[in-house]
Amino acid sequence: MKLINLNKTKQTKLTFNIPGDYVVFFHNLSGEFDFKINAKEVNLEILGLYIGKESEKFELKTNQYHVAPNSTSNLLIKGVFLNQSKFIYQGLIKIEKTGQKSHAYQKNKNLILGEKVFVDSRPFLEILADDVFCTHGSTTGKIDEESIFYLKSRGLDQKKAEELYISGFIQEIIDKIELHSRPMYNLGGYASLANKYD
Secondary structure, eight states: OEEEEHHHHOOSEEEEOSOEEEEEEEESOOEEEEEEEOSTTEEEEEEEEEEEOTTOEEEEEEEEEEOSSSOEEEEEEEEEEETTOEEEEEEEEEEOTTOTTOEEEEEEEEEEESTTOEEEEEEEEEEOOSSOEEEEEEEEEOOOHHHHHHHHHTTOOHHHHHHHHHHHHHHHHHHHHHHHHTTSSOOTTGGGGGGGOO
16 A cells, blocks of 8 residues: 655646555645546545635645556545634546546545635536546535534533534544554644633
8 A cells, every 4th residue: 555645745737547545635735636546456546634824825736547447446534623724625536538447436435613714615526437436525614513412412512512513523634644654644632622612
């Protein structure tokens, strides 16, 4: 398995020409990033984590290109946005005619923690092959009050309940990165985001 940290490599165009398992990670990056699969039996996982504070603005575009058949790409981006931060995202999955039996997934989930936060997330599919499996989706919302009510019923105060909710939201990304990269990238501190939007 090969791990690629885009915050360190500064790459914007990645091509995968050799079969194998790859994990790409990035955090709070803006720009356009291409992931092109040219070989069979490539298994590519793309993980993005965004924490927006104050008036930070992120503009992101990702392109998953499947040229070779029998390959997989799985993109997951999660964001937590506070204050007046902005996140604009456009994601494309394109399967060429030669990309038969490809599996491609794209998911973006965002949590809004401020009335002035702006999030615009748009997923797209372009499928030119007829034997593929692809899904895409985007969700953006606020903290689920029913979940907070449940946590408070278990003895937590409002602040601790919100902190636990936020921690649970981003934990999927953190777990996957730490599985492959410990101690390559320090993701500590995000579990206590709740105290930043009192």
